[in-house]
Amino acid sequence: MAHRYLLRGTVAAAVAALALAGCSSSDDSEDSSSSETTTATADCGDNVDQATPGPVSTNPLKIGTLLPATGSLAFLGPPEFAGVTLAVNDINAAGGVLDKPVEEVNGDSGDTTTDTASATVDRELAAGTQVIIGAASSSVSLKVIDKIASAGAVMFSPANTSDEFTCYKDKGMYFRTAPADKLQAQALAQVIAEGGVQRVSILAMNDPYGTGLADNTVADLEAAGIPSDQIQKIIYDPNAQSFNAEVDQVKNFNPDGIAVIGFEESAKIITRMNEVQIGPKDKLVFGVDGNMGNALGESVGPGILEGMKGTTPLTALGPDFEARLKQVDPALIDFNYAQESYDATVISALAAEIAKSTNGMAIASEINGVTKDGTKCTTYEQCLALVKAGTDIDYDGVTGELAFVTAGEPSVGSYGVLEFDANNKTITPVADYKVVSDN
Template identity: 30%
Template sequence: MKNIRLALAGALLGATAMAAPAHADVKIGLLGGVSGPIAAMAPAMIDAAQLAVQQVNDQGGILKGEKLIPVVGDSACNPQNATDAATKAVNIEGVVAIVGPHCSGAVLAAANSVAVPAGVVIITPSGTSPEISKLDDKDLVFRTVPSDDFQGRALARTLLERGTNKVAVAYLNNDYGKGLAEAFKAEFEDKGGDIAGFAAHEEGKASYRSDLAELANGGADTLVIFDYGDGAGLTMLRQALENGFFENFVGGDGMKSDAPIAELGAENLTTFTASSPVGAKSDALDVFNEAFKEVGGDPDAIFVTTSYDAAFLAALAIEKAGGDKAKVAEALRSVSDGKGEVILPGEWKKAKELIAAGTDIDYKGAAGDHDFDELGDVPGVYALFKVQDGAFVVDTEMK
């Protein structure tokens, strides 16, 4: 009887072993601002990252044919939410890399509290604060979007070139708003511009009329708002328009949201512009635009190119690293360092074959080449957008 039981047990174990997959699927975290001040932007960004995942799975999967599984979490543009979402992704889901979070404060919190201690790479497509460059991150934090130090200075130069020499600046009192505002102020004043008012404000107030009135006392007819178009930035823009505090309005990338158009009406935003990173014109951008349109995406939505690139790069790095999370950071640099066979968006099968053959590859992304510097940063291209026919369209390129 004992021998029969052992034989049956052995047979069951053998059957189980044959039925089970040889390897587990590979998970990556997609941590975005699903709720909170950029809730209107986040869906398109996540969709773009999901497109990269879909292409990987449609073209043979990752590593030895495993599926790449996206684990979506809501960082809510909030440090605590980001920490919680990252903790679940890393410790419960076992992700090998994280795409996101979307907001700077969330990136800083998730990196410091979870990802860096766990040795997991973060690639944020939209965390733009200069503070991210200062992280003691063990070379684990990267971004496919430029630092706001670039954006703030480019916006300052662009406004001066357009003849706007005097402005007031309102900025959200967080890592994103402060970093962008300080970079803008430094460049604007250095180039001879006059900052007639410069003040931080808190999220979630019902009224910013007193803040706006004080800023307007400086005599500027242009208000620069560094905030989110789904949050306090929208409230501030609405109340400035209602009370006639300023004539012209300029936002950073956080204000390039559909929410102001939907809430305030395009007809009331004829003097409103917003800066935003844009993909440099390239074959890679054309390929992405076409692919994203085919799945119902809007290629002009903010941060979709950087979101796609972050996810595709994460997959390439995991493939190059053989699934070893300790080698993902080094692999990430090697697949986008300007050396090797060119890989365009969607060319997963080609990349996989080249990696398997030991051939160097160089990913040319929808948002740019992504030759990461020593801090994990990339340079960028920006444009100033205006509202036309109910949507944002490029008004002028920024340098």
Template identity: 30%
Template sequence: MEEKAPPSGEMPKPAPKGRGLWIGIAVVVIVVAVLLVAVFAGWLAPPTQPPPGPTEDEILKIGTVFPLTGGLAAFGPDGERAARLAVEEINEAGGVLGQPVELYTADSKTDAAAGRDAATALIQTSRVDAIVGAYGSGISASVLQVAIANEVVQVSPASTSPIFSNHSFDQDWFFRTAPSDALQGVVAAHYAYENRSFRQVAVIGINNPYGNGLATVFETTFESLGGTITKKLIIPEAQTDYTGTLTDLWDGPEPAPEAVYFVAYPDTGVQLMSDWWTNRAGWPTEWVFSEGLRDQTLYVDELVTRGIDVSTFEGSSPVSPSGAQYDAFVSRYMAEYPGDTPTLFASNAYDAVYMIALAAEKAGVAAGPEIKAQMLGISRPPGTTVVPGPAGWSAALNVTGDVDYEGASGSLNWDEFGDPTSSYEIWAMDQSNQIFQKEFFSEATVLGWL
């Protein structure tokens, strides 16, 4: 029987249901398999992202405000070099919080306004967590106002005015690695009264917190011992002539002084002493200077060049650093900067950097408030002794408990005000017009006078 074709235009019948279902399943399985292979092979994986970098609070940034120019330029450049050496050593031995420390420098120009502007730029532009500086108490005071407002720790290697030993003044943001003039003034007064037997002394101080503070401490202590201050004069800095000031001391109604205690920096000191030398026949006296004038090149040598006889000059100062840590610092410093012997306060600047770094490491974060909270604790017993230098810092990173920093400039056991104590010396001139230590007063002796 002949089979009939379907009518024209009629759709063919679909495949049986069972056959279509299996075709669909096969397609799905193939697609899933391809996708799985692609995922495991990494074809469709998102691009690999680099690990996140350190946050700002994981990188310690330190700024320096040093007198690279101006009246204290004898000290600033070596302080900056010492700070840089400390940062290099710390970074060589592992850094702080696992990251290299960053150092930013600025010039105070030995001027309070310039120092304030330098600190502002370091904080606002470089975003530093701590400032080492300044030299000169008046400059440090102007820097401190910026530091307080921005919650940045400040450590001065050379500002010695007693005004900083006051919680209401510094709000606990200020520390120093040089001792307060509350000690130096006492030592100088005792030396003048007891060792030199002076009974009538005049005082001259430059018109800034350093000059005012130290002159006042000397005056108060000398009078308490039974001496007489014939006159105290506070003078402007870096003038071209001080003849009028000196005339005031000798030509007024007061008795002529047996000695003058002079608190100044080299620029003022050289001019005043030159004016005195010109008229020395009418103004006979002995001179005792503060540590601000303890500079061989810019002060003593300059006076000698001008024909002034310096043989009888003396001065007071915190004792010159000594010992194993200081010797090691000098050795590393001179290897880094051949031909340059570190000046006064260079080791204090070096220690300031190490103490900030140690406080940040202990805090676990590079931020002002947290660093501030650790500062006193890392400076004094009890705790594992930590010393500066690459080996010392490497060891410090492995200490889990309390630490006690013993620095190149001394033990630096801070009191509640962030002030270290110190031994003191009287410096004088040898036969070659070189500064040497004439008298030594131990820390215990000094503290016994307070």
């Protein structure tokens, strides 16, 4: 069974905590955990776009998906699709939105090597979709965000983590339930430091997700006291046929620990690392949400991943919610971002109820308020009753507290740390690392 690690925190004592952790060794026992406190900010000044309500519409709410059925993040697709479908089922079971059933329009996002996302967006906008859940990839979202915003539809990603979105000029139409990479970088740097690593190589894919997370991780490792000349950062082309040259650079650097920030191509990278004896059985190897899943374990040789650890934005899934997801899709093997997809869908429906309109701009104008400053409620049915009674709500869903900031993203993020066992399998941890942003 994979080990579970619990990290706790609220994002000011990070530098001191990391510096101390860098001098200690990790505890690989089943019940190991750590508890640290940290803070992060993203200052956009007065330049954060806010949506203004559009004309009132009482048409049925159509929620589209722009999620990876194909491409380099296809392993994230099944749990995300399942999360949206389960949410739509729960919304409709409670009476729908404005007393009408919500319609789900599914679509593939593909990846950046295709025009799949653009074609899906065109089709869903033509169908009158007011809310689009997706994309998973930050790079894919950046390809279509302007088109969606200009059409007056909500774009709500369950998995985008690039810092680029925080201050993006999105007309106030873009939101996400996943916390920004600035927060995950702190968690990743902490896990690396807790391993006693003093010389680090970072292999990161060349896209906003990979480069942003790598840059933030380097900064946090340096803040922890690791000298810059002891940190190697290599940016690679995720579509390359071979990663031998990059892996050879890492071997020559001879690090204590190696972080791989990528998607499905991580399988090729780690396989090559294993061949030259710098893989997880030889070195401390760390992953991130883009590759820490059972799909990676199925893409490499037996036992290659044993001991590899990695961070992912994750809250306690709970057996009941997992079982309900499996009723939607019995074939699920990973659950990454299922909760975030579920909550993005529920928040959008509640915003439409509060706005008394299914117009996309009207929905967008109410989304932030759904997540904070009101009476706590945790299900669509419970929240809907409060909204109809005229009560201001604060939805804390399956991802827990969200408390969106003005930029339309969580001020609170929870992270879990996964570890692969001898069978290349992970288990979903009970995540208890809370990161709170000041912005």
